[in-house]
Amino acid sequence: KTLVVATGNPGKLEEMKAYLSELDVELQLKPDEIEVEETGETFIENACLKASEVAKATGQWAIADDSGLTVDALNGAPGVYSARYGTSDRDRIERVLRELGNSSNRKAAFVCAMAIARPDGEIAIQLEGVCPGEILESPKGDGGFGYDPIFYVPAEQKTFAEMSPEQKHLVSHRGQAFKVLLPQLQNLL
Numbered sequence: 628k629t630l631v632v633a634t635g636n637p638g639k640l641e642e643m644k645a646y647l648s649e650l651d652v653e654l655q656l657k658p659d660e661i662e663v664e665e666t667g668e669t670f671i672e673n674a675c676l677k678a679s680e681v682a683k684a685t686g687q688w689a690i691a692d693d694s695g696l697t698v699d700a701l702n703g704a705p706g707v708y709s710a711r712y713g714t715s716d717r718d719r720i721e722r723v724l725r726e727l728g729n730s731s732n733r734k735a736a737f738v739c740a741m742a743i744a745r746p747d748g749e750i751a752i753q754l755e756g757v758c759p760g761e762i763l764e765s766p767k768g769d770g771g772f773g774y775d776p777i778f779y780v781p782a783e784q785k786t787f788a789e790m791s792p793e794q795k796h797l798v799s800h801r802g803q804a805f806k807v808l809l810p811q812l813q814n815l816l
């Protein structure tokens with residue numbers, strides 16, 4: 628079977644390809660001209676929207692990931708607006724650090740909603756993975772992508788950007804989501 632990976636984010640795509648390589652499935656990239664507006668209010672809603680639209684447009688099974696950072700002291704922001712919080716990773720990180728200022732509550736979580744759609748657009752699987760952590764006062768590490776340099780995982784004593792891809796996979800929101808998703812997807816395809 629063929630599965631279209633419905634993302635335009637290169638960092639995400641790399642991670643998704645690594646997880647999906649465990650399955651006997653042919654991966655296809657989302658054609659650039661298919662763009663889905665993320666009008667949902669939740670990660671799950673947006674993941675379902677993206678998977679469903681891309682499946683219908685290509686006539687293939689599709690997988691979508693909607694993810695982001697939720698910061699407790701910012702009432703959950705940037706949340707579903709994580710990608711729209713600035714025009715570059717640097718911008719987005721600076722904005723979160725500026726809004727958080729010297730707040731002593733640094734608690735945050737990364738959330739990853741994943742959806743699988745059938746070729747007719749019907750959602751076959753939807754689920755969410757979460758990774759709790761803390762926002763550092765300044766960026767640390769140069770691996771990963773997006774908000775990784777400011778997201779610190781106390782149990783590992785490292786930011787996501789200081790972890791190897793394998794280590795990030797073991798603890799991350801996306802890793803949690805794929806752990807549940809892969810066996811279900813294997814059954815389905």
Ligand code: ITT
Pocket residue numbers: 633634635636639665692693694695696709710711719771772773774775787799801
């Ligand atoms: P697609 O919708 O095309 O998949 P996107 O970048 O717009 O790409 P989202 O709407 O899901 O994706 O936004 C996710 C935001 O959260 C984006 O700014 C990412 O950089 C960030 N993000 C998601 N997962 C992350 C991770 O593992 N590490 C760091 N940042 C992450």
